[in-house]
Amino acid sequence: MRRFAGAVTMVFLMAVGAVGLYAQTSIMLRYGEPIDGALAGGGTVEYTFLAEAGDPLLIIANAKGGEIDPYLQLYAPDGTLIAEDDDGGGKRNARIEGVSAPETGVHRVRLTNKLQGGGGNYALIINNAAEVIAYHGGGVDSPFAVDPGYQGYQLSEPWGRTDLTYVIVNIIGGFPEGAVEQVIAEGFQAWTNNTPLTFTRVADQNADIVVQFSQIDGSSQVLGQACPPSSPCAGSVEFDIDENWTLYEPQQSNDISLIGVATHEFGHIVGLLHSSDASALMYPQYSPYNLQPSDDDIAGVQRLYGAGRGGVLGAPTSVPGAGGEGDTIISAITDEQYVEFWDFEAAAGEYVTISMTALDGGLDPLLIILDANDNVLAYDDDSAGDLNAVVLNIRFPESGTYTVAATRFEQVQGYSEGRYELAMEMGFTDAPTPSGGASVPVPTGGAVQVSEPTRDVLASTPNLAAGLDTAFADSVTPSTQSATASVNAGESYIWSVTWCAADNGALERSLRAIDVGFAVEGRAVPDATVGLFLSERDGLACADYAVLLSGWSGAGVRLTATMRLAGAVFDGISIYQPGDYVYEYAVRVE
Numbered sequence: 001m002r003r004f005a006g007a008v009t010m011v012f013l014m015a016v017g018a019v020g021l022y023a024q025t026s027i028m029l030r031y032g033e034p035i036d037g038a039l040a041g042g043g044t045v046e047y048t049f050l051a052e053a054g055d056p057l058l059i060i061a062n063a064k065g066g067e068i069d070p071y072l073q074l075y076a077p078d079g080t081l082i083a084e085d086d087d088g089g090g091k092r093n094a095r096i097e098g099v100s101a102p103e104t105g106v107h108r109v110r111l112t113n114k115l116q117g118g119g120g121n122y123a124l125i126i127n128n129a130a131e132v133i134a135y136h137g138g139g140v141d142s143p144f145a146v147d148p149g150y151q152g153y154q155l156s157e158p159w160g161r162t163d164l165t166y167v168i169v170n171i172i173g174g175f176p177e178g179a180v181e182q183v184i185a186e187g188f189q190a191w192t193n194n195t196p197l198t199f200t201r202v203a204d205q206n207a208d209i210v211v212q213f214s215q216i217d218g219s220s221q222v223l224g225q226a227c228p229p230s231s232p233c234a235g236s237v238e239f240d241i242d243e244n245w246t247l248y249e250p251q252q253s254n255d256i257s258l259i260g261v262a263t264h265e266f267g268h269i270v271g272l273l274h275s276s277d278a279s280a281l282m283y284p285q286y287s288p289y290n291l292q293p294s295d296d297d298i299a300g301v302q303r304l305y306g307a308g309r310g311g312v313l314g315a316p317t318s319v320p321g322a323g324g325e326g327d328t329i330i331s332a333i334t335d336e337q338y339v340e341f342w343d344f345e346a347a348a349g350e351y352v353t354i355s356m357t358a359l360d361g362g363l364d365p366l367l368i369i370l371d372a373n374d375n376v377l378a379y380d381d382d383s384a385g386d387l388n389a390v391v392l393n394i395r396f397p398e399s400g401t402y403t404v405a406a407t408r409f410e411q412v413q414g415y416s417e418g419r420y421e422l423a424m425e426m427g428f429t430d431a432p433t434p435s436g437g438a439s440v441p442v443p444t445g446g447a448v449q450v451s452e453p454t455r456d457v458l459a460s461t462p463n464l465a466a467g468l469d470t471a472f473a474d475s476v477t478p479s480t481q482s483a484t485a486s487v488n489a490g491e492s493y494i495w496s497v498t499w500c501a502a503d504n505g506a507l508e509r510s511l512r513a514i515d516v517g518f519a520v521e522g523r524a525v526p527d528a529t530v531g532l533f534l535s536e537r538d539g540l541a542c543a544d545y546a547v548l549l550s551g552w553s554g555a556g557v558r559l560t561a562t563m564r565l566a567g568a569v570f571d572g573i574s575i576y577q578p579g580d581y582v583y584e585y586a587v588r589v590e
Contacts, residue, residue: 027045027046027047027048028047028048028049028050029047029048029049029109029124029126030049030050030126031049031126031127031128032125032126032127032128032285032286032287033125033126033287033289034123034124034125034278034279034283034285034287034289034290035047035123035124035125035278035289036121036122036123036124036279037111037121037122037124038066038119038120038121038122039068039111039112039113039119039120039122040113040118040119041067041113041115041116041117041118041119042112042113042114042115042116043112043113043119044110044111044112044113045110045111046108046109046110046111047108047109047111047124047126048106048107048108048109049106049107049109049126050105050106050107051101051104051105051107051128052101052104053101053102053103053104054100054101055100055101055128055130056098056099056100056128056129056130057074057083057096057097057099057100057101057126057127057128057129058095058096058097058126058127058128058129059072059074059094059095059096059097059109059124059125059126059127060093060094060095060096060124060125060127060276060278061093061094061095061111061122061123061124062093062122062123062124062276062277062278063092063093063120063121063122066118066119066120066121066335066415067113067115067117067118067119067120067335067415068092068113068115068119068120068121068122069086069087069092069113069114069115070092070093070094070111070112070113070114070122071084071085071086071094071111071112071113071114072084072085072086072094072095072096072109072110072111073109073110073112074096074099074107074108074109075107075108075109075110076101076102076103076105076107077103077105077106077107078103079108080102082099082102083096083099084096086114092415094111097129109124109126111124120335123277123278123279124278125278125283125285127285153272153273153275153277153280153282153296153297153299153300153303154272154273154274154275154300155271155272155273155300155303155304155572156228156229156230156231156268156271156272156273157228157229157230157271157506157509157570158229158270158271158304158305158570159197159208159229159270159271160567160568162195162196162197162198162305163197163198163200164197164198164199164200164208164209165199165200165201165202165204165207165208165209166188166199166200166201166202166207166208166209166210166211167201167202167203167204167205167207167209167210167211168181168184168201168211168212169205169210169211169212169213170212170213171213172213172239172241172245174245175247179247180247180258181201183247183248183258183259183262184211184262185199185201186259186263187259187262187263187265187266188266190263190266190292190293191263191266191267191270191293191301194293194298194301194302195270195301195302195304195305195306196305196306197270197305207235208235209235209236209237209269210235210236210237211237211239212237212238212239213238213239213240213241214238214239214240214241215240215241215242216238216240216241216242217240218240218242219240219242219243219244222240223239223240223243223256223261223286224237224238224239224240224261224262224264224265225237225238225265226238226265226266226268226269227268227269228268228269228271228272228273229269229270229271230271235269237265237266237269239258239261239262239265243256244256245258246258247259248291249288249291250288255288256286257288257291259291260281260286260287260288260290260291260292261286263281263291263292263293264281264282264286267281267282267293267297267301268282270301270304270305271301271304272297272300272301272304275296275297275300277294277296279294279296280293280294280296280297281293281294281297282296282297282300304570306370328421328422328423328424329342329421329422329423330359330419330420330421330422331406331419331420331422332361332417332418332419332420333363333365333406333407333408333416333417333418333420334417335417338407338408339405339406339407339408340405340406340407341403341404341405341406342403342404342406342422343401343402343403343404344401344402344403344404344424345399345400345401345402346396346399346400346402346426347396347399348396348397348398348399349395349396349480350395350396350426350427351393351394351395351426351427352391352393352394352396352424352425352426352427353390353391353392353393353394353424353425353470354367354369354390354391354394354404354422354423354424354425355367355384355388355389355390355391355421355422355423356384356388356389356390356406356420356421356422357384357388357420357421357423358386358387358388358418358419358420359418359419359420359421360418360419361416361417361418361419362416362417362418363387363408363416363417363418363419363420364381364382364387364408364409364416365381365387365388365389365406365407365408365409365420366379366380366381366389366407366408366409367379367380367381367389367390367391367404367405367406367407368404368405368407369391369394369402369403369404369405370402370403370404370405371400371402371403377394377396377402377475377479378391378394378473378474378475379391379474380473380474381409383471387409391473392470392471392472392473393470393472393473393481393482393483394473394475394479394481395479395480395481396479397478397479404422404424406420406422443554443555443556443588444521444556444557444558444586445521445554445555445556446521446552446553446554446555446556446557446587446589447520447521447551447552447553447554447557448520448549448550448551448552448553448557448587449549449550449551450518450520450525450529450547450548450549451529451547451548451550452528452529452530452531452547452548453494453531453546453547453548454531455533457494457548458494458496458531458533458544458546461492461493461494461548462491462493462494463493463494463495463496464485464487464493464494464495464496464549464559464585464587465485465496467485467486467487467493468483468484468485468585469483469484469485470483471483472583475581478565478577478578478579478580478581479581479582480580480582480584481582481583481584482584482585482586483583483584483585483586484585484586484587484588485585485586485587485588486587486588486590487549487552487587487588487589487590488552488590489552489553489589489590490552491550492548492549492550493548493549493550494546494547494548494549495518495546495547495548495549495559495561495585496544496545496546496547497516497544497545497546497561497563497583498542498543498544498545499511499514499542499543499545499563499571500537500540500541500542500543500571501540501541501542501571501572502540502541502571502572503541503572504541506541506570506571506572507534507541507542507543507571509569509570510543510569510570510571511543513565513566513567513569513578514563514564514565514566514569515563515564515566516530516545516561516562516563516564517561517562517564518530518547518559518560518561518562519559519560519561519562520557520558520559521557521558522558522560525547529547530545530546530547531544531545531546531547532544532545532546533546552589553589554589555588555589556586556587556588556589557587557589558584558585558586558587559584559585559587560582560583560584560585561582561583561585562580562581562582562583563580563581563582563583564579564580564581565577565578565579565581566578
């Protein structure tokens with residue numbers, strides 16, 4: 001039995017079970033052999049597997065798209081139902097664990113789609129739990145994390161650049177000249193095809209990535225190991241020289257595919273950790289059926305680097321055009337077309353507001369704004385209320401063509417469908433005027449007292465952001481955004497800039513590159529007046545840079561908050577480009 005193991009700084013790939021072909025009539029599976037399938041609404045399929053008495057079992061059925069809610073039932077050789085599960089794997093995924101085979105013999109797994117709709121796809125895997133390393137923790141600091149939820153991929157910190165070099169220290173024999181080097185190049189190419197990344201082979205031993213074959217632990221255990229970018233040994237890749245390597249698809253039971261293992265390890269090198277999707281290349285167990293990046297793998301790596309020359313996952317072959325102030329588009333999101341792309345032109349410094357409103361079918365809209373290189377500039381899920389999405393007053397850094405990706409919550413992994421209306425308004429969007437008349441410009445030239453808040457004051461004082469006419473968009477590239485707010489002259493307010501990250505480790509690394517400054521009517525607020533407060537909210541680790549505003553005078557005050565990133569910052573979810581992120585407030589004093 002081949003399995004996975006790991007250490008703190010490296011991600012290992014090991015094999016599970018022998019490779020073989022099985023008669024489709026019996027649908028017999030072996031431990032660690034993932035299988036994909038489809039089920040109609042209310043449909044059922046059965047699989048069998050051989051287990052020895054006492055084997056601890058781990059069975060996972062993940063929904064992969066469409067109308068499907070997997071329900072698992074496990075039967076002993078005598079036909080007795082010994083375990084069942086519906087949503088134990090998170091969301092609609094099923095997971096049976098904590099049960100052992102009662103006797104040696106052929107056991108049966110029944111998988112049922114509980115939904116009665118049009119049907120959908122699934123991935124199933126049966127494991128001997130004793131042969132599966134339980135990975136805990138996760139996040140940037142730990143390369144070992146298994147999430148039973150539907151989004152399978154896990155992310156490490158990415159490289160700070162996209163043009164990388166690699167050196168091959170040595171190769172294995174027994175193959176035509178240049179064949180091994182070609183397979184290694186193809187393993188890198190699999191990630192180049194879907195990202196802006198490039199990999200150039202060099203002779204320099206100080207290359208970004210060092211690839212070598214060495215003795216690790218003998219045949220049939222650890223196949224390879226690699227260090228992700230967050231590791232002290234980042235860029236190191238080793239393949240076990242003692243394996244029975246074949247270049248591509250295995251031809252006999254003990255063959256190990258070099259292209260599959262190499263592409264998996266290079267996935268770790270670029271920042272992907274292990275995936276809980278059994279059909280993913282980054283699943284933490286070797287399978288001869290998973291030799292190239294899957295949708296889950298591509299979605300994860302594009303979350304780190306954008307789509308680049310390979311195109312955004314799911315993009316249509318022809319991109320419909322949209323442009324011009326006041327454009328409105330009616331279209332639909334389905335399982336077959338879960339994302340649609342609309343191009344528009346914008347000038348440097350121009351503002352645009354884009355909304356996506358569900359019209360029917362229970363659609364949960366998600367908006368993503370991309371630049372010409374498919375970098376994410378802004379995105380929104382539910383800011384417009386009733387699950388609708390809106391990106392307000394995004395300001396573009398340069399003139400050119402930009403793209404709206406109109407999709408649904410969880411994108412390819414989501415379930416909602418229906419028609420939507422996409423509306424675009426060029427120029428800065430003011431808050432609606434109650435009287436229906438023209439908006440009145442906010443006067444400036446006033447004053448306000450600035451002091452450092454305590455944590456108690458931070459918690460008990462209203463935040464200036466709550467009174468904004470439009471919320472600032474979350475942009476991953478430097479931008480200047482403006483909004484208006486109203487305050488009562490006799491009240492105090494917290495003025496803050498917040499940065500949240502996936503976990504405390506990512507937050508700590510982020511703060512090293514972040515500097516926040518505040519200015520009132522163009523005059524900088526002393527750094528000693530700015531408080532820094534750490535907290536956890538909505539499962540994220542957050543830092544609030546904050547000052548206390550009181551003693552307002554005049555009819556209006558101009559406030560400016562600037563967040564400067566000294567370098568590219570990865571928050572565990574997205575990469576933010578270096579530069580100044582400026583937030584301008586025109587505050588009306590009443």
